[in-house]
Amino acid sequence: ETGVTQTPRHLVMGMTNKKSLKCEQHLGHNAMYWYKQSAKKPLELMFVYSLEERVENNSVPSRFSPECPNSSHLFLHLHTLQPEDSALYLCASSQDSGGYGYTFGSGTRLTVV
């Protein structure tokens, strides 16, 4: 167990569905992140939360909506997604600046049909 837990591990959803991804960290870190990993592309930073405040969303489409109710939990709410949104979504956490690296979860493999 890495200290960062993501659920579900796999998710298949239709374009009209609403679903949520969950991330939980037990490391006492104060920053959390959502990344998108698509084939043949670098990991894309989607959202950053530091001390529960959103720092950056990198122009992510509004069909992705993050929520950080406390420093240990992070959600990514999904609605009306497109097939090109199919990817591996990774959650990570870090302490302060992240100079000691991020700790990642195992990701949610999302397929939009």
Added chain:
Amino acid sequence: AQTVTQSQPEMSVQEAETVTLSCTYDTSENNYYLFWYKQPPSRQMILVIRQEAYKQQNATENRFSVNFQKAAKSFSLKISDSQLGDTAMYFCAFCYPGGGADGLTFGKGTHLIIQP
């Protein structure tokens, strides 16, 4: 914004050999952190090694070491005595102190295959 380039999409070596993965980056800042991450088929990103830009000494973690050339903006990873369990995607990553909005920036990765 910083960029990270990994020019080797895939590499294959025999077990017990030494292999070097290359990484270059671009930044105008003087202080930053560099990392190598490993992503096996289990999908979890695992931190292999980190380097602080203000330290000249190359970081080492057991069989893993880096060759950090700050002037050339190069940060290669050397794996000695490679093992079958080293088979994975390897990502080079970069961040500034204070992290914040930029987060960790990753390269596209190198798929390393260790042959028995």
